Amino acid sequence: MYSIRLKNEHAQLEIADKQTMLEYLARRSNEKKLFVTTLLACLKARALSLRQIRKVFAMLTGVTGKSSASENSVENGSGSSQKPVLDCEKYASLAVTQQEMQSSVLIPLREEVSLPESYVANIMLQYLRSLFDAEITPEAYLIEMVVETLAEAGEMSKLQQIVTYRVINDSKPLAFLLLSYEARCSTLFQSGVDILARNKASDEIVEVMLEKKQIVDAFRFIDVRNLNDALIPKVVEAANQHCVRQTRYAIKEHLTEKKAKASLYKSIGDELYTAEEVKGASEEQATCALFEI
Template identity: 30%
Template sequence: MSDEHYLELCDNPVQFENASSVNNVFFDEANKQVFAVRSGGATGVVVKGPDDKNSVAFRYLEPEENLEFIGLKSCLCFVFRSLQTKNASVLGFCWTNWNEIVFITDQGIEFYQVFPDKRSVKLLKSQSINVNWYQYCPETAVILLSTTVQGNVLQPFAFRSGTMSKMSKFEIELPVVPKPAKLSLSERDIAMATIYGQLYVMYLKHHSRTANSPSAEVVLYHLPREGACKKSHVLKLNTTGKFALNIVDNLVVVHHQSSQTSLIFDIRLREPDCAVNTHQPVLPARSIHPYRIPLSGPTVVPSQPAVPCQLYSSSWSVFQPDIIISASEGYLWYLQVKLPPTVNLLQDKGKLMDFLLRRRDCKMVILSVCSQSTTACLLPVVATVFDKLNQVYKEYLEAEQTYTLAMESGPSRGSAAQKRPVRTQAVIDQSDMYTHVLSAFTERKGVSHKFIIAVLMEYIRSLNQFQITVQHYLYELVIKTLVQHNLFYMLHQFLQYHVLSDSKPLVRATPQPRLSTANDEIVEVLLSKQQVLGALRFIRSVGGHDNVSARKFLDAAQQTGDQMLFYTVFRFFQQRNQRLRGNPAFNPGEHCEEHVVHFKQLFGEQALMKPATV
């Protein structure tokens, strides 16, 4: 079961003083920092974040005005004497830039520019609107306001470079419309996050117990910068209870407190048995991998074991995109996805490849799936795996080619600068496959050599299908495997019918006319690989051993430096001469004089075959 935990907490969490009667803990979502406030700040405030080498500490001074802001980097205080909207209750504020701040009140939204050196502010823009609550997404600088009595009409605002833009409002579909109308959409059931580069509003929809569909679901609304917000995905949770949401590596992670398990969804995967954009969990529900907290303090013995962390604790707070905080234990973790356990949990190899190819650290896991598939799957499944790999590979090659052409032609007038395509770990090229999968596969014991050849040819077929030039070392691997298993006829067929493309790179030949026959080509390939006996066996298998050049084979044998190999080849042609002409000696036209001299030097003249006597 331990191998099935596909979620884990990071190894290097941010540690802070845990919450207590004298210490309050707050989290700044924009800067991902934890504030530990002791005694209301009178005895100190400690700020810690994932990128902070050292924590920041300061003391809180009693403000003389109604609002005070403390800039930790500049150590300056800014005072807002009053807001534009009178008699308004401040719901909160968000820093959209280092010198820009937005106030949200129950009567609207106000956008200010801050001048630290002048200790003053300037109102940039404001909007009057009744507000129930708000959400802020720091990554996209979008604020979402809940409006109307029921709270389900959401009004987003986008902030960029001193501007505030009102986006299209949209309505969340409530499971039940209350009568009389009352606030029905809670801030706890809404979250904003970026998934695959697009901003989504996530709504945790709880159905009433009397409904026909009692299970909860997560509804995703796509929120573009321009245009209307639309309902785009529905994630089926198939259970009820308390949930929390994270986004990890473009996966929607749904934590279920009562079962202490989590589900993951990939909105790019299509379910064959579901309606369009309706998703089931990618994998079975599993708990986060157990985490142990090391003991600390002066009384701790070095050998004392760490204490298990209580997962899915009621004291946990979940923040976007991937943060989990335990205030009671004083830890901030980043949630992570472990890919290796998914290999055995997702049996559909095609779906598994679709899932893995979209993950960050996927390369070695994908290669392990390829290795596993070549021995445990049928050939059509192997073909599907190869096709999915090479589709991504081809897309990268095309993007790289487009970039290269754009750089060679120079920037065109009015066009945006071309960005070099990023090579992600999902790009598995021929070198990766040869090194980590195919080369070892051909040496594997207990696998049918016919299946080995079929897998190699299937990979080449897939490359050709996507119009990717096949590298010569793949052809060499096929030829080597065929020769090892004495499949000379199959090798002959492959070359004769151009299943293996022009083999000039294989023989590493200098520019010269293409060899006249497929048999000659095979011999050249084998000799170039110093497989002299294999070449002899092949030429005998096709009945051409009486006509081949002895010098070519003797040259190749001598170049190997293997004396016994040279002896065997030399004796083979002596026997051929004896059989064809009644004399083992070479004719002058065969130009083998230097090989005869070499043979005598190695084995002595007495080792030469004597003419047979009648």
């Protein structure tokens, strides 16, 4: 009996087509490290087109593996009467987890200063697409990295599309990440608020409004949604710091009409009038005369 052993580390010297070479390495047993290293080198050298990258990612996520397995079963069934020419050892398909892909491929690509950010963003979108095609839920940390990369690349239109059409799953960290991009794209701020609303994160929405000094809007949001009274002291405190006297007075009167607990808004009236104004009003009231018409 004869056995053939190949030095897979020299595959890139013998196989000119990079996609074919990566497919070859993916079918070798115990060569995950070599495959990942070679894939990263090919991506850094921009030796693969986006179409080829998509096919490689599809192979890793198992999309092409399912079809090839079914084809092999058909071929084996049709040729069962024929004697096999070469009996190869069975191997398991190469499995690269999302965490391994992120740490070993995607993060090094982001750190490569010579690569255009748009190119790196497109690679990440292709990987994200392959996960969806394989019906695999992307991890939250992967989605956040894709969003950050798209924003750094200035691909706000693409980012807006995947958020608007809910291509990626909603999460609070994603919402806060979108809120931080308000200066670059105002619509992303609203998308972040919408995600918080879908997650019923009312407290976080109020905090965002208060941070933007939208005191009246925050108060209306609490009032319309009948939220917990525990949020009212935060609005009152913010109103004392940023609102004019007329606004603070209106908030106090509204809470009084709603028969809210006095302890919730008591502090809002402490500084509505200065001591001199109170003294002047008292003197004016004492010396005023009533006239009958």
